[in-house]
Amino acid sequence: MNAVTDTTPAAWQDQLFDVLKRADIRQVGYVPDAGHARLIARCKADPEIRDVVLTTEEEGVALAAGAWLGGQRAALLMQSSGVGNCVNMLSLMRSCRFPMLMLVTMRGEWEEFNPWQVPMGSIVDPVLKLCDADVAKVETPDAVVPAVQNAVQLAFGGDRAAAVLLSQKLIGRKVWVK
């Protein structure tokens, strides 16, 4: 089997968690995605981070607004399809200039197995930009930390939305066990 089935986390996955810790992220909302599994597990294991499982991704946008009102930094972890669920709620962030950090694992692009992922996956970048978010796409392990650090700075330093798209080139295509 290829490396994607290896359960040993890649170094960048723990480095990504370390960036969130250094940025003092205290609430992490998520709709699970396989590509975020390691990060979600690290957040759940950290007593200083409140992990908040969501029923839909837009909840995580509103959660981040509330966290910021309360003096805490939040992040939203989601798959590319979830970006579509966030569009209207992101107007809250723009109207009020809330910081909004989004980490998006991509589907519907490199080596995608499921064609139903393509319609949303293919428009994530322009949709986020239309929502006034800064967007950076990461395809190699060495680019993860600088891209997320930059997004942290853009979001919390500039009171705006910033997203990092983690490509299937980076996380590996979804492996179907059946």
Add this chain to the structure above:
Amino acid sequence: MQANVRIATLDRRAAMATLLADRPANLFVVPGLGSCTWDAFAAGDDDRNFYLWGAMGGAAMIGLGLALAQPKLRVAVITGDGEMLMGLGSLGTVGMQKPANLAVVVFDNGHFGETGMQASHTSGAVDLCAVARGCGIERVMDVGDEAGLRELAGLLANSDRTLFARVRIAADDPPRVLPEKDGVAIKDRVRRAVAKAAGFTPA
């Protein structure tokens, strides 16, 4: 006959005024967009109100984020049935977190009051109290009179567990009383009030 039989008589403005009349210093309010924001402003403008002019379906989650960030503050989300219905899943998310300092109060008139008084789901099949119980919220109140409102007002200050309350208000449309509209101004004002109440320095 529908399971969700209702006798809705409470005046929404008077109900909001009762809930906030003896508001403790640490009680922050997230009023849902539209009528509840007008009601909260009509009850008296306050730095501790995060008035919503949009973000439909997000009020409970904004309240959750604030409640988790500041456990010593009290947070009351006060929203309409239409706004709550759009974010129904957030009741499940609240039920998973169960912050003792969070209350979600729905002013339920069974109608979309801002858009022509079309009947909403709560005029028919949907019972929000049952939904809240099913989402794991342990303290659920169905408020239909002044005594219930006064009990709810007390619990906003001191409930020891997450609270959900449906307040059965009449389907009327009082004159609009509009607060500050600038989102940045509203946000910054609330953040300063939180910082003062909780003792942190806003970034």
